[in-house]
Amino acid sequence: MHSICPLLRRASCKSQHLAVRLSVLRAFSVHLQNQVTEEAVNQPSSLGANARRKANLILKTPKGTRDFSPKQMALREKIFSSIISCFKRHGAVTIDTPVFELKDLLLDSHLEQSKLVYDLKDQGGELLSLRYDLTVPFARYLAMNKIMHFKRYHIAKVYRRDHPSVARGRYREFCQCDFDIAGQYDPMIPDAECLKVMHEILSALQCGEFLIRINDRRILKGIFTVCGVPDAKFEMACSTLDKLGKVSWEEVKTEMVQEKGLLPEVAESIGKYVQFSGGWGLIDQLCQDPKLSESQLAMEGLEDMKLLFEYLTLFGIINQISLDLSLARGMDYYSGVIYEAVLLHQSSSHCKEPIRVDSVAGGGRYDGLVASFNPKGQKVPCVGVSIGVERIFSVMEQNIEMSKEKIHTKETQVLVAAAQKNFLAGRMKLISELWDAGIKAEMFYKKNPKLLNQLQYCEETGIPLVAILGQQEMDDGVVKLRDVATRKEINVPKENLIEEIKRRLEK
Amino acid sequence: MHSICPLLRRASCKSQHLAVRLSVLRAFSVHLQNQVTEEAVNQPSSLGANARRKANLILKTPKGTRDFSPKQMALREKIFSSIISCFKRHGAVTIDTPVFELKDLLLDSHLEQSKLVYDLKDQGGELLSLRYDLTVPFARYLAMNKIMHFKRYHIAKVYRRDHPSVARGRYREFCQCDFDIAGQYDPMIPDAECLKVMHEILSALQCGEFLIRINDRRILKGIFTVCGVPDAKFEMACSTLDKLGKVSWEEVKTEMVQEKGLLPEVAESIGKYVQFSGGWGLIDQLCQDPKLSESQLAMEGLEDMKLLFEYLTLFGIINQISLDLSLARGMDYYSGVIYEAVLLHQSSSHCKEPIRVDSVAGGGRYDGLVASFNPKGQKVPCVGVSIGVERIFSVMEQNIEMSKEKIHTKETQVLVAAAQKNFLAGRMKLISELWDAGIKAEMFYKKNPKLLNQLQYCEETGIPLVAILGQQEMDDGVVKLRDVATRKEINVPKENLIEEIKRRLEK
Structure with a gap:
């Protein structure tokens, strides 16, 4: 019976609305007649409640999400088809997974991002969350099916309760196009292919000049260690460093010291390393750095980086590659090489200085993620690339609008x-x-x-x-x-x- | 501080587990050190909690959902491409909408189904629910963009917290392929095209012989009215009648009387009508039925049914059509003609009697739905068809398995x-x-x-x-x-x- 009270209370608050009160009384009498369940009363089952809700109905998509019109869909399908044809050219097959996963499973891999995960309401049964990326479901799929070798692509939407920024093409629901290679192979060969895939797609889409920034979590960890960051704070320091580029180094340093509890001199000495970017020369310089040489992990990372640079030269894409020690990537699960592509566009036709926009693709190696789902801890090393199709779409949509190019949405003959x-x-x-x-x-x-x-x-x-x-x-x-x-x-x-x-x- | 108590309480309940107690103490000290928020403590932030959760990690997809392997995806893409080419052949364009909608907006249209809607957890901000079908988001899109004429298709997943039945191809996450025509047109012309689309797709997919059952909500309402069902109980009676076929008429009657409060003689006289199915002959018979003639609504429905039969004859598909008065369709929003396709398959090669399986496609006219989202109530009549691709996929997957046909998932040359x-x-x-x-x-x-x-x-x-x-x-x-x-x-x-x-x- 007490389930009626909130309705009555609400009605007396707005006692001027006779219609509302009538509808409450009607709801009450329906309740008595039909002995409906508490649940049914909480759902507006009377006409009055319906009408009241309808008047308040806001016609919009949820915050951070959007519809796509036929014109937009025509462009999106063109982009997807170009991306899929590249994935298939590299021998990948596709899978599909549910939009939600068991909550525990997701949380395990997104500890640093847990506040941004969308949870489903507990309506009885399992606790579920919307997927945050396509990498964790992929790793879960591999572990569940005991797959040791796999090259797959997956194009689907993912969900993040982040601050949306429509202007920068950042949404709470957005599409990712992932290509991943799972399996124990000789070092850096699949990693190089992922970068080749990224390069082919960005070239084919013609959305502008781009640069691929590369780093290695092992080099970063080495830097952090020799600078005096405790092991337990590594993930945290990475996710803070990842903000560099969006905010200044001064702000990153302040967060490291004031929020993450690093000593000022530790942050300072990190700052000396992360300012570097370059090519072969930087690799040599770091190999000879007396402080960094103390970290075996960093030296392993640098050896692999040499190999990778060699392979990328063979693939003919080394010109768009830059080793960038400030690149950290936000995900906890990366364990080796990491990379990210940024568009370089001229701020205006008069100014030739390219300015950096948000990343349009990213990825890296995650050798421990599959094992983390496996009680026996069997390792399936993985490396992958994710194409951030929403930002590419935003750029291409703007280009089309400016060029006044006409897009046909119908194929009727x-x-x-x-x-x-x-x-x-x-x-x-x-x-x-x-x-x-x-x-x-x-x-x-x-x-x-x-x-x-x-x-x-x-x-x-x-x-x-x-x-x-x-x-x-x-x-x-x-x-x-x-x-x-x-x-x-x-x-x-x-x-x-x-x-x-x-x-x-x-x- | 009180956010720690549940953790301590849990630990003392299971005091035999020293590890758990240690991890709780560790969590507690982390709390004191870092003054983390309540939220962060509820999420396991200590290694102990992590290890504990990992040991309990269940590797599965959520109940009623599944992954699709590359082999399954190859078949699904073949099915989708056949369906899309039919939709495009009929001049439709496509849109996309978010996977969740504002909860109020969904509830308004799925009152009878509200228990089956997945809600998102209230994490601050808007209250959201996963879409239950693609029709309501389509109607919301039309109302929001003030579109009066539109022919679109939409292929996407929808979500229902129903009892999953894997054997019958019924899942909680499943794909729908919808084709809808919005706009005020001459009667039954777009309706006939939707049925032609349904017929073309089921023929092209070669998943077996099928029958399209047709009815009209106006005829049903007329029958209910002349049998003595109060207007307010119409939707309820429809959703009960919709179970016919899955359960016997006796069970439907019992539910109508005992749960929905209809008089036994009312249910009895409904039973006399809903047993009928047929073609032109049945239309004539109903037109001359003295009792039914009292309902102007039913007569309107029958006049339109004549027109529809005429058009379906011109489209050359009348042989697979049957007027079936027991067809009700589960959705509240249908207002006119409704239809559903069922596969007729032989139970074995020795028995030639076709038996009915679940419906593989359905749809109908919903003239009031768009107006219900519009404060001014501007009407945009709509009619559509939804292809139930999961059941078709199940049937085709079985057929392929039996035929031992080999599916290539890779295209590598x-x-x-x-x-x-x-x-x-x-x-x-x-x-x-x-x-x-x-x-x-x-x-x-x-x-x-x-x-x-x-x-x-x-x-x-x-x-x-x-x-x-x-x-x-x-x-x-x-x-x-x-x-x-x-x-x-x-x-x-x-x-x-x-x-x-x-x-x-x-x-």
């Missing part, structure tokens, strides 16, 4: 039209034949549409052909076929129409 | 192999050229793989060509090209290799 009244049955019979022959066709859903309207529709939507039915044509056993672009019309014998349409569309 | 040691650099250079030429190529991620293993891999995965590097070939400036099927090898000059591979793949 023929409009079946009538020149006079009373040709609905004729149009329906004809269009049905066209559909069955695999021709993309539309007709107006009116009994007697005006010919002019039908022709105009074709010009607006880019439909190239019109098949026009009329009395004279009917009597002659022909259909009038109109070319929308040239406005030329010819009569085609009914039995040849499909053949003639196909012939024209092939051109 | 060339393996770049080495006949001797020390050809890693050569392989990397060559494969990079192939990729850049758009050829799908793979190589082993080993410095020195065995030739036999490389050739075996091609035979297993169906890669048709191998480009083999060796010292002799290198010296002669050629690459050995092997046809995997015939095992024939020829030497191709390095500069002609790409051309020769493309020539062979075109065949």
